Amino acid sequence: MSSVTQQHADELTQGAIQLGVSLSPLQHSQLLAYLALLIKWNKAYNLTAVRNPDEMVSRHLLDSLSLVPFIDGDTWLDVGSGGGMPGIPLAILFPDKHFTLLDSNGKKTRFLTQVKLELKLANVQVINARVEALQPEQPFAGIVSRAFSSLADFANWTRHLGSQHSQWLAMKGLHPSDELQVLPSDFSLQAEHALAVPGCQGQRHLLILRRTL
Known part of the structure; x- marks a missing residue:
């Protein structure tokens, strides 16, 4: 018996509709295959603090899909990608876009590499390194993090990975008003959005930052 149930499949279908995200049959099956790997590997690798598979569709899959309307540009970096x-x-x-998944934890990058192979994600690159050590040939069009660090640390640690044309997307729970007060002077808040994630009880916010210098 697969760890992914019909209930999970239905929740993904309904949640995507509520988010206005169109999933092809292949994308739907890939997302469920990813969920199955996450459930399986989480037992040994501690990839996520969410232990209950019934919470993972909303708190991981749908939470991630809530970003779909904000993804512009062809090259993206997921900092502290974790699971x-x-x-x-x-x-x-x-x-058609390229995603680099960066994490300093070797167990987590081994899992990500397995996901890339099993789901045949040719547009994914997995890097096991600290963010300060990453030196890309070109600036990323977008840099995203989910509960990675404070906004100031996120900006400071990834400043060298983007340009004035890049977007920094920080996914947060509660609105981080105090963190915005200490944003580095060469970054500005371009936009902020309250995200309504189906099945998610807590607050979710997206802050979009730009480099001004």
């Missing part, structure tokens, strides 16, 4: 959120779901949704 692959939001990078893996976004890579499934945007097969």
